[in-house]
Amino acid sequence: MSTSTGLSLSTPPDESAVARATAFGIDITLLIENLRLTPTERVQRLQQMLDSVVALQAEVKTRRERQAQSV
Amino acid sequence: MSATQFQRLVALLAEAEVEFVVIGGLAATVHGSAYVTYDVDVCYDRSPQNVERLCRALAAVHPRLRGVPQDVPFQFDPPTVLSGLNFTLDTDLGALDLLGEIPPLGEFRDVAAHSEVADLFGYQVRVLSLEALIQAKRAAGRPKDLLVIPELEALLELRKRPPE
Numbered sequence: 001m002s003t004s005t006g007l008s009l010s011t012p013p014d015e016s017a018v019a020r021a022t023a024f025g026i027d028i029t030l031l032i033e034n035l036r037l038t039p040t041e042r043v044q045r046l047q048q049m050l051d052s053v054v055a056l057q058a059e060v061k062t063r064r065e066r067q068a069q070s071v
Numbered sequence: 072m073s074a075t076q077f078q079r080l081v082a083l084l085a086e087a088e089v090e091f092v093v094i095g096g097l098a099a100t101v102h103g104s105a106y107v108t109y110d111v112d113v114c115y116d117r118s119p120q121n122v123e124r125l126c127r128a129l130a131a132v133h134p135r136l137r138g139v140p141q142d143v144p145f146q147f148d149p150p151t152v153l154s155g156l157n158f159t160l161d162t163d164l165g166a167l168d169l170l171g172e173i174p175p176l177g178e179f180r181d182v183a184a185h186s187e188v189a190d191l192f193g194y195q196v197r198v199l200s201l202e203a204l205i206q207a208k209r210a211a212g213r214p215k216d217l218l219v220i221p222e223l224e225a226l227l228e229l230r231k232r233p234p235e
Contacts (some may be wrong), residue, residue, distance in 0.1 A: 047078070049107050
């Protein structure tokens with residue numbers, strides 16, 4: 001389980017998986033940042049993101065219901 | 072809908088000494104993926120003793136079938152688990168998918184052989200290796216699985232690069 005890297009964004013070889021992922025639209029900086037975290041920290045970060053997404057979905061739903069009632 | 076509680080679900084299984092391997096999106100996160108997953112996927116050992124531990128552990132969080140009307144009778148107990156294979160559950164701690172096998176890897180023993188041990192919240196937890204995760208995603212072949220392969224392959228390459 002990798003937790004530390006000496007990674008940089010120096011130009012990867014054209015045929016590298018990193019180059020293919022970049023062309024696919026993947027933000028490699030996020031991956032490098034994640035690889036500097038421990039597995040627990042990675043899951044904690046996921047939890048924070050998921051909590052935010054769920055809270056946002058609930059807020060949107062509440063607003064839509066309010067709008068529907070006011071029409 | 073409430074967010075799945077990753078730490079509490081992992082702790083629940085680990086403390087009950089359930090034999091399992093973290094797979095799917097959560098395994099990808101453990102390996103460094105930036106995709107957001109909504110559930111916990113695990114491959115579980117189907118030995119009667121382990122299924123007993125699994126059922127006892129999950130009883131506290133009221134497992135029920137996800138996406139099935141509440142009035143459909145369902146009891147999560149050893150006979151039910153042993154007569155089925157894969158279960159997509161909702162629990163009080165969020166969504167939990169239990170898989171008895173993963174193509175093309177096989178059953179728990181085969182999946183465990185393709186796993187690494189990670190320290191998650193202080194528990195030593197088996198997690199499907201990045202190489203095997205890519206293999207499983209490719210075998211699944213669904214658009215949602217294929218979509219994450221470029222990122223997983225990039226992670227594999229980044230991990231293998233020597234420090235600069």
